Amino acid sequence: MKQPSAVCDLLVTGGTFITMDRNFSIHEEGCMAIQNGRILRIGRLEDFSDISAQETLDARGKVILPGFVNTHTHIAMAAFRGAVEDVPNRLADYIFPMERNLVTPDLVYKASLFCLCEMALSGTTTFADMYYFEDEVAKAVKKAGLRALLGETVLGSQAPDAPEPYGGLRYARDFIQAWRSDSLVHPMIAPHAPYTVDSGHLLAVREVAEDLDVPIMMHIAETEPEHRTFSASHGSVMRYLDATGFLSKRLIGVHMIYLDDFDIELAAKSGMSVAHVPVSNAKAGRPICPAWRMQKKGIRVGLATDGPLSGNLMDLQTTVSFFPKLQKMRENRRDIVSAKDALRTATLGGAEALGMDTDIGSLEAGKCADFIVINPDSFTMQPIYDLYAAIVYAMRPDTIESIFVQGKKIAANRHMTTLDEAEVLADMKAIAANCKNYIRSITPKNPAV
Numbered sequence: 384m385k386q387p388s389a390v391c392d393l394l395v396t397g398g399t400f401i402t403m404d405r406n407f408s409i410h411e412e413g414c415m416a417i418q419n420g421r422i423l424r425i426g427r428l429e430d431f432s433d434i435s436a437q438e439t440l441d442a443r444g445k446v447i448l449p450g451f452v453n454t455h456t457h458i459a460m461a462a463f464r465g466a467v468e469d470v471p472n473r474l475a476d477y478i479f480p481m482e483r484n485l486v487t488p489d490l491v492y493k494a495s496l497f498c499l500c501e502m503a504l505s506g507t508t509t510f511a512d513m514y515y516f517e518d519e520v521a522k523a524v525k526k527a528g529l530r531a532l533l534g535e536t537v538l539g540s541q542a543p544d545a546p547e548p549y550g551g552l553r554y555a556r557d558f559i560q561a562w563r564s565d566s567l568v569h570p571m572i573a574p575h576a577p578y579t580v581d582s583g584h585l586l587a588v589r590e591v592a593e594d595l596d597v598p599i600m601m602h603i604a605e606t607e608p609e610h611r612t613f614s615a616s617h618g619s620v621m622r623y624l625d626a627t628g629f630l631s632k633r634l635i636g637v638h639m640i641y642l643d644d645f646d647i648e649l650a651a652k653s654g655m656s657v658a659h660v661p662v663s664n665a666k667a668g669r670p671i672c673p674a675w676r677m678q679k680k681g682i683r684v685g686l687a688t689d690g691p692l693s694g695n696l697m698d699l700q701t702t703v704s705f706f707p708k709l710q711k712m713r714e715n716r717r718d719i720v721s722a723k724d725a726l727r728t729a730t731l732g733g734a735e736a737l738g739m740d741t742d743i744g745s746l747e748a749g750k751c752a753d754f755i756v757i758n759p760d761s762f763t764m765q766p767i768y769d770l771y772a773a774i775v776y777a778m779r780p781d782t783i784e785s786i787f788v789q790g791k792k793i794a795a796n797r798h799m800t801t802l803d804e805a806e807v808l809a810d811m812k813a814i815a816a817n818c819k820n821y822i823r824s825i826t827p828k829n830p831a832v
């Protein structure tokens with residue numbers, strides 16, 4: 384036997400490695416060596432006799448997968464989950480006023496920590512977020528140890544952290560400068576939507592993004608009134624954004640529901656990417672986004688939960704299971720969006736949509752060691768004839784045992800190792816106790832049906 388010639392930080396041995404690389408390689412009885420937070424080598428266990436490690440994780444009988452990439456969230460809204468459900472015009476009539484009254488830096492920080500536990504324990508290692516006081520979200524992300532693309536929301540009306548309209552622009556610039564060289568938190572800028580940010584300010588956002596070289600995230604073609612307004616003035620929301628000069632490769636469009644074939648062509652031509660949020664859209668009673676059609680045109684599409692007020696559950700597993708079902712329903716075809724394609728969309732597809740695929744999204748030498756370890760011996764996953772189908776359609780978050788980001792263990796035995804879960808939970812209960820009276824006062828007694 385060869386003597387080990389190299390020493391790495393961590394060796395994950397045995398187990399089945401689903402790499403999600405471009406060839407969809409799977410290594411049964413595999414091995415992965417990690418050094419300085421990156422994958423040094425991945426392949427068959429028998430090819431690793433020349434490597435020893437400081438620490439070894441015996442993963443025999445387990446399944447190892449790249450962490451999920453959740454491409455659009457508002458995690459601090461965990462503080463309001465379950466409030467004012469099932470009402471029409473929820474955003475303008477209830478959520479905006481509620482946020483102006485209740486959102487503080489302390490709430491954003493503590494609610495973010497709370498939501499990060501749910502996301503990490505259900506296998507998400509990278510997510511994109513837009514909200515207010517995004518510095519507090521960034522601090523929570525650093526403490527929990529996840530990877531994130533974070534953007535301060537820019538809004539043309541008063542916001543919780545900006546008394547003047549468009550105050551978010553200044554906050555966003557400072558935020559980007561403060562976090563641009565961090566290894567886990569990547570900044571972006573996030574105008575809210577075409578109907579809350581005027582065309583002049585959209586161009587100002589684009590200027591900031593180009594100047595500081597960051598992505599832009601915006602809700603696009605999400606609501607029916609937005610669709611009606613821009614259809615009357617420009618033919619469609621996407622035609623309006625194209626005419627404004629806002630579409631570009633650095634734009635990540637969220638929702639993208641009300642699109643015709645020409646709009647999809649515009650999106651493809653611009654090089655923009657898409658965060659697809661099927662569960663949140665369904666709950667809001669909206670049509671099904673043409674996600675599969677956009678993928679066919681070569682548009683980078685990732686999956687997302689949206690905020691905890693919109694989709695409630697923040698585990699991407701619920702979303703990855705819902706995604707193919709809704710597309711099959713929309714196209715009236717069973718043979719589209721295979722389980723393999725769905726899992727790709729939840730991992731490498733999400734990384735591509737966020738412009739992070741050179742670093743994350745698949746288990747390949749040179750990429751960051753962001754991965755999850757699954758115990759497939761569960762009453763939902765067994766028997767396994769097709770690993771992709773078992774993960775997409777039958778896996779539950781409680782089958783995920785441990786989570787690593789940048790080679791560092793952030794959860795083990797289904798509990799966070801970076802946070803005090805009891806303290807995080809107690810903080811959320813205290814927040815809810817403070818919010819309860821206000822939320823009760825705005826909740827309609829007899830919602831119209």
Ligand SMILES: [Zn+2]
Pocket residue numbers: 455456457602637689690
């Ligand atoms: Zn959203």
